[in-house]
Amino acid sequence: MCHHAPHRxxxxxxxxPQILRELARxxxxxxxxxxxxxxxxxxxxxxTRVTCELQESGAHHALMPAGPARKQRTVYDGxxxxxxxxxxxxxxxxxxxxxxxxxxAYDGLGATWxxxxxxYQRNSIDDRGVRLDATVHYGKRYDNAFWNGQQMIFGDxxxxxxxxxxxxxxxxxxxxxxxxxxxxxxxxxxxQPGALNESISDIFGSLIKQFTLDQTADRADWLIGVGLxxxxxxxxxxxxxxxxxxxxxxxxxxxxVLGKDPQPAHMADFVHTSRxxxxxxxxxxxxxxxxxxxxxxxxxxxxxxxxRIWYETIRDRQLKPTAQFADFALRTAMAAGRLYGSASDxxxxxxxxxxxxxxxxxxxxxxxxxxxxxxxxxxAD
Amino acid sequence: xxxxxxxxxxxxxxxxxxxxxxxxxxxxxxxxxAELSRLVEDAGFFARPTSGGEAPAGAADVRRFTLxxxxxxxxxxxxxxxxxxxxxxxxxRDFVRTHARGG
Ligand SMILES: [Zn+2]
Numbered sequence: 247m248c249h250h251a252p253h254r255x256x257x258x259x260x261x262x263p264q265i266l267r268e269l270a271r272x273x274x275x276x277x278x279x280x281x282x283x284x285x286x287x288x289x290x291x292x293x294t295r296v297t298c299e300l301q302e303s304g305a306h307h308a309l310m311p312a313g314p315a316r317k318q319r320t321v322y323d324g325x326x327x328x329x330x331x332x333x334x335x336x337x338x339x340x341x342x343x344x345x346x347x348x349x350x351a352y353d354g355l356g357a358t359w360x361x362x363x364x365x366y367q368r369n370s371i372d373d374r375g376v377r378l379d380a381t382v383h384y385g386k387r388y389d390n391a392f393w394n395g396q397q398m399i400f401g402d403x404x405x406x407x408x409x410x411x412x413x414x415x416x417x418x419x420x421x422x423x424x425x426x427x428x429x430x431x432x433x434x435x436x437x438q439p440g441a442l443n444e445s446i447s448d449i450f451g452s453l454i455k456q457f458t459l460d461q462t463a464d465r466a467d468w469l470i471g472v473g474l475x476x477x478x479x480x481x482x483x484x485x486x487x488x489x490x491x492x493x494x495x496x497x498x499x500x501x502x503v504l505g506k507d508p509q510p511a512h513m514a515d516f517v518h519t520s521r522x523x524x525x526x527x528x529x530x531x532x533x534x535x536x537x538x539x540x541x542x543x544x545x546x547x548x549x550x551x552x553x554r555i556w557y558e559t560i561r562d563r564q565l566k567p568t569a570q571f572a573d574f575a576l577r578t579a580m581a582a583g584r585l586y587g588s589a590s591d592x593x594x595x596x597x598x599x600x601x602x603x604x605x606x607x608x609x610x611x612x613x614x615x616x617x618x619x620x621x622x623x624x625x626a627d
Numbered sequence: 628x629x630x631x632x633x634x635x636x637x638x639x640x641x642x643x644x645x646x647x648x649x650x651x652x653x654x655x656x657x658x659x660x661a662e663l664s665r666l667v668e669d670a671g672f673f674a675r676p677t678s679g680g681e682a683p684a685g686a687a688d689v690r691r692f693t694l695x696x697x698x699x700x701x702x703x704x705x706x707x708x709x710x711x712x713x714x715x716x717x718x719x720r721d722f723v724r725t726h727a728r729g730g
């Protein structure tokens with residue numbers, strides 16, 4: 247259904263028609279609308295980019311020898327142009343430069359690599375040692391950061407509402423985690439699977455910050471993008487504005503010019519929209535809060551158990567690119583059962599978290615019973 | 628001539644920054660109006676396909692831009708995504724951002 251990209255890059259492609267048809271049949275109302283519109287229009291004109299379920303077995307991991315487990319970072323200077331990748335300004339092992347954006351990108355790539363390697367024994371974002379590339383000073387007054395499927399790109403911000411996008415470690419972690427999701431679950435960048443894709447990037451972006459600061463769940467701010475907004479942007483209660491909050495979705499900012507953070511915290515407030523690929527950066531608030539609740543209930547350092555459960559879920563080969571919130575929730579409960587036992591506090595916390603955000607976990611009866619005594623870390627593989 | 632820029636998606640969907648921006652040559656200084664006409668001309672805007680470039684495979688957090696131009700009886704719309712590599716489309720997008728009122 248789609249062809250192989252070069253091996254060291256995540257194998258991704260445009261949403262194939264059968265996935266669009268599945269979304270048209272089984273998706274939410276907004277996904278149905280978008281899928282039908284896409285199916286009905288010229289594919290080259292209206293194509294929504296999403297990832298493609300390529301391999302049923304994950305065979306490409308087994309075929310490729312693992313690269314050496316060491317960081318290989320390169321930071322490029324885009325020179326205020328929109329051409330990629332730009333000029334190399336810092337390679338692995340080079341001393342810090344006088345350019346804060348370059349150093350923040352270099353350090354953020356390093357922190358992300360360290361996090362995945364130390365916490366989950368993952369060898370870079372593709373688990374095969376892929377090099378990490380980032381371009382800073384991309385475009386003029388460019389207020390965005392994105393992942394182009396192979397590297398990270400950071401703008402300097404408009405200087406009015408946004409500072410440079412390397413200013414927040416969780417934003418760097420967010421972008422690189424798109425690379426992780428792209429080589430594992432390949433969640434379609436549309437509707438609920440797209441919101442899950444976004445949520446995974448926010449969750450691990452926040453965990454990378456917590457890991458780097460060595461914070462327990464109760465000490466973390468659970469905010470995305472602190473430092474990204476200029477000081478003129480307002481938030482409730484006089485605290486510094488952030489882009490999003492995993493703890494309290496919808497409270498990141500509340501500003502007379504920018505408006506209010508549009509994220510819902512509960513399924514009852516799910517936003518049906520055709521913008522933003524069906525609200526992928528909006529409805530991610532719901533699974534974000536589910537993770538926060540699970541992590542707080544489990545306690546300790548959030549990446550160790552709650553993060554491990556979510557990490558094993560994105561590596562679960564049964565998780566489809568078209569997964570809805572409920573499908574994902576079921577897979578997290580199953581991962582928790584495999585890792586910690588089906589009667590464990592961890593699994594109970596995960597189920598309660600999804601319930602609190604209004605996501606009903608389907609057909610738990612179908613879940614195979616795994617006694618705690620045989621549950622082992624890494625059983626997901 | 629009137630040109631509108633719509634921006635969708637990106638790392639965050641900020642309601643106040645994602646409203647459409649419009650520029651009308653009637654409201655521009657003559658020198659700016661002439662520049663806009665030249666940019667539209669240089670871009671061959673009305674002859675362009677409606678899709679001016681898709682995001683790369685596997686991309687995330689990219690923004691999608693939609694430019695619509697109405698000039699007399701002629702009207703046309705072109706959409707394109709980050710990374711914007713076409714200098715003509717980038718120039719038109721930047722012109723609207725610089726000259727739009729009340730965005
Ligand atoms: Zn993202």
